Amino acid sequence: MGGEASHSCQSCLFAIYTETGIRMSRAVDRRSLRTWIDLDRTALASNVLAFRCLLPPDCRLMAVCKSNAYGHGLYDLVPALQETGVDWFGVDSIVEAAALRERGIRNPILVLGYTLPSRFAEAAAHRISLTVSNLENLRALAATQSLxxxxxxxKFDTGMHRQGFLPSQWEAALRLVRKCGRRVKVEGIYTHFAAAKDPGCREYTELQIKEFERAVARFREAGLSAIRHANATAGVLNYPQAAYDLARVGVGLMGYWPSYETKRAWEQRIVLKPALVWRTIISEIKALGKGMGIGYDLTETLKRRSTIGVCPIGYWHGFPRSLSRVGEVLVRGRRAKVLGAVSMDMIVIDLSQVAGARVGDVVTVIGRDGRDEITVYEVAGRAGVSHYEFLTRLNPLIQKFITS
Known part of the structure; x- marks a missing residue:
């Protein structure tokens, strides 16, 4: 594994992430980086196919890439997913959606989060579909003349009690839609399930499905025939009766289960392949004696003479401070424990059991090295956060490489 840093690597453009997109700079490869993320194109294609096989033939597939594509890099992952033939993309904000349009993404895009009325014209100009989930935004739409x-x-609130129109607001919403006239097209109607991740607890989700179908029936009665969607990753797996016209799949396409309960129910039936591998390097090695303290506040004292290594990642990169003294990484196929406190830009690891470790060796933070693997679930569990939270906190400045 130590030779990985020196073998021939593909070149790619170095991307500086900003809120509005990417500024291209010099061509780089892994040999010029201290840390990077590999995204496996083959794993993505396999995951897309797995979910396609679960959906009815007439149900379209939306790749949900919100929050920097769950840490995978919005502007890296979306083109790779576009190649797999997904039908739609879902993002959180108009900022993300407009940036994708500027980068040549032509698939339909739905903004799932809140959009300020001042951005409505921009959405229309870029052919971006917006979620409208409250009467205030509908009133703003109705009052806009030059759109x-x-x-x-x-979006209907069928029990999540977050975004969405409550049943008591349906008639007011219908009146406002009519007032908007031809300037607004109701392209879709949808909801989101609160408890679909546990297939053993079905009652609440089934109640939400019934409520959503009641909303669909009322709006169709009023002449609004639109794309219906309700299922996200867990729903596709656990509630096929709610497939409707479109499925919104996020972490599933990236190779992750939405919950332990869903994983246990489904892992013998379909294979999800994690697409993300995170690596860094050893930047410094030294031998320290028994009793020496490590890092800020000397939170760990060596119990024996040890060989320690420094890796140039820390909590700024998305390696949580809660992994201090408990986290592990892989070096040359062997586990190396994090010593002391995780710093902003560095961690210290115990190399005492890693024979031949040297400066420049590749360190696997997430992924496989030899026979061992550190998964996102393991790291997130040690850190005391969900795997969703861990992934979305990965620093977007970390360079991504698309691999096969």
């Missing part, structure tokens, strides 16, 4: 035709998806 190109805007496509919207009305």
């Amino acid at each position: 190109r035709r805007l496509k919207i998806h009305l």
Whole structure:
């Protein structure tokens, strides 16, 4: 594994992430980086196929890439997923959606989060569909005079009690939609399930499905026939009766189960392949004596003479401070424990059991090295966070490489 840093690597453009997109700089490969993330194109294609096989033939597939594509890099992952033939993309904000349009993504895009009324015209100009989930935004739409035709998806609160129109607001929403006239097209109607991740607890989700179908029936009765969607990753697996016209799949396409309960129920039936591997290097090695303290506040004291290594990643990169003294990484196929406190830009690891370790060796933070593997679930569990939270906190500045 130590030779990985020196073998021939593919070149790619170095991407500086900003809120509005990417500024291209010099061509780089892994040999010029201290840390990087590999995204496996083959794993992505396999995951897309796995979910395609679970959906009815007439149900379209939305790749949900919100929050920097769950840490995988919005502007890296979306083109790779586009190659697999997904039908839609879902993002959190108009900022993400407009940046994708500027980068040549032509698939339909739905903004799942809140959009300020001042950005409605921008959405219309870029052919971006917006979620509208409250009467205030519908009123703003109805009051806008110089708007190109805007496509919207009305979101209904069927029990999540977050975004969405409550049943008591349906009639007011219908009146406002009519008031918008032809300037607004209701392209979709949807909801989100609160408890679909545990297939053993079905009652609440089934109640939500019934409530959503009641909303669909009322709006169809009023003449609004639109794309219906409710299922996210867990719903596709656990509630096939709610497939409707479109499925919104996020972490599933990246190779992760939405919950332990869903994993246990499904892992013998389909294979999900994690697409993300995170690596760094050893930047310094030294031998220290028994009794020496490590790092800020000397939170760990060596119990024996030890060989320690420094890796140039820390909590700024997304390696949580809660992994201090408990985290592990892989070096040359062997586990190396994190010693002392995780710093902003560095961690110290115990190399005493890693024969031949040297400066420049590749360190696997997430992924496989030889026969061993450190998974996102393991790291997130040690850190005391969900795997969703761990992934989305990965620093977007970390360079991504698409591999096969």
